[in-house]
Amino acid sequence: MADKFGPYIQKLMTTILDKEQDEFVTKLAFNELKRLNVDIEEFLRKNDEDDSEEIEESTKRILLTEQETEQEDK
Numbered sequence: 029m030a031d032k033f034g035p036y037i038q039k040l041m042t043t044i045l046d047k048e049q050d051e052f053v054t055k056l057a058f059n060e061l062k063r064l065n066v067d068i069e070e071f072l073r074k075n076d077e078d079d080s081e082e083i084e085e086s087t088k089r090i091l092l093t094e095q096e097t098e099q100e101d102k
């Protein structure tokens with residue numbers, strides 16, 4: 029687990045699992061992890077959409093080029 033997450037996220041996870049922590053501190057850590065999760069999901073969704081738009085534009089350009097080439101050959 030330590031190799032996959034940054035130190036801040038690792039500390040939040042450890043805080044949640046620590047049974048000696050106050051309930052208030054545990055809830056704060058849990059809510060912070062949920063907030064980070066939303067931010068990461070938003071980032072991934074945004075960047076995934078950007079890639080799909082670029083691929084779509086690239087595909088359109090390729091198809092138009094192929095159509096023009098076919099018309100010139102006729």
